[in-house]
Amino acid sequence: MSRLLPFFAFVLLVELFGFGIWWNTQHDPQAIPSPLLNKPAPAFVLPKLYEPTVTVSKSDLLGKPYLLNVFASWCVECGVEHPVLQAEAPTLGVLLVGYDYKDAPEDAKHWLAEHGNPYGVLIADQPGQTAIDFGVYGAPESFLIDGKGVIRYKHIGPMTEDVVTSELKPAIAALQKETP
Amino acid sequence: MRSFCRSAPCARKSFRLGIVRAQGALLHVLLLACLVFASATHAQAIEPMPFANHAQEVRFQQLTAQLRCPMCQNETLADSNAPIARDLRNQIFQLMQHGQSDEQIKQYLVARYSDYVLYDPPLKLGTMLLWFGPLLILLGGAGVVLMAIRKRSRAGTTAGMPSDSTPTDNGDDW
Numbered sequence: 001m002s003r004l005l006p007f008f009a010f011v012l013l014v015e016l017f018g019f020g021i022w023w024n025t026q027h028d029p030q031a032i033p034s035p036l037l038n039k040p041a042p043a044f045v046l047p048k049l050y051e052p053t054v055t056v057s058k059s060d061l062l063g064k065p066y067l068l069n070v071f072a073s074w075c076v077e078c079g080v081e082h083p084v085l086q087a088e089a090p091t092l093g094v095l096l097v098g099y100d101y102k103d104a105p106e107d108a109k110h111w112l113a114e115h116g117n118p119y120g121v122l123i124a125d126q127p128g129q130t131a132i133d134f135g136v137y138g139a140p141e142s143f144l145i146d147g148k149g150v151i152r153y154k155h156i157g158p159m160t161e162d163v164v165t166s167e168l169k170p171a172i173a174a175l176q177k178e179t180p
Numbered sequence: 181m182r183s184f185c186r187s188a189p190c191a192r193k194s195f196r197l198g199i200v201r202a203q204g205a206l207l208h209v210l211l212l213a214c215l216v217f218a219s220a221t222h223a224q225a226i227e228p229m230p231f232a233n234h235a236q237e238v239r240f241q242q243l244t245a246q247l248r249c250p251m252c253q254n255e256t257l258a259d260s261n262a263p264i265a266r267d268l269r270n271q272i273f274q275l276m277q278h279g280q281s282d283e284q285i286k287q288y289l290v291a292r293y294s295d296y297v298l299y300d301p302p303l304k305l306g307t308m309l310l311w312f313g314p315l316l317i318l319l320g321g322a323g324v325v326l327m328a329i330r331k332r333s334r335a336g337t338t339a340g341m342p343s344d345s346t347p348t349d350n351g352d353d354w
Binding site for chain 2: 002032033034035036102128129132133134135136137138
């Protein structure tokens, strides 16, 4: 029995390593859980991308839930995510708000002209100051914000079809059940 | 030290000594080059900021070295060249100008980016295992060692008995 002990220790170690590998495939190790989840979204006032003289604030968007999608023309992963947003935007049932992050307005406009514009409202944060309040540390990131202005769901990294069907749509459905 | 050689072996020895000296010099040059380039890249990562005084600059360097860049994960805010790290450094600088304490600035970042930004994790329910895990492992190891010692001493007393005639296992595995 005592001679088998090293073998059991070995099996235990293998299981531990196996769990580590499995765990890293199950979640994105780069994603930091947002402390803002289920808390009111930070107040913001940002200019529209196509009409820089007009601003959109948090209170302007209160009343109905919306999906705030942080993107930029310089962001490679956003190009990966974009076709999914294009395809899914009409079926989401919530307003899609584009948040152009640290981008030259001209670059963003070119990028949208090339890839298409799925956004109902488009705001630009060129200095990236407001994004710090949202805890944004890269693009793309997406926030589902309810009618009361509370962040209900956050996704870091590109929106894939998988994420839309397994996470985003159930989250939206739960919101719509709450506020008929 | 310098010496004059009159014999062949001595000359060979001093020649070898010369090679060693040359290698040493080369090593010095290489190390110096490493140092220069390292400081050059470091300087690139951190853009100069209009600090009010040297004390503030030191405080800024110390604070940003204790904070983790959320994007580039294993770099401090002080070291990282990522755009978000630059923005956060600027933000920290601004907060400092507004008279915020180190603790207030840390709270500001934690409220937005969670405890993740702290290299020194706070002691709370979620971090208990992190803080006391090593102690648990140490205690477990001590338990195993204690058990092994007891077993050995018991085996040692029985092995010496004349009634135990089986010589196959004296309790010594090695």
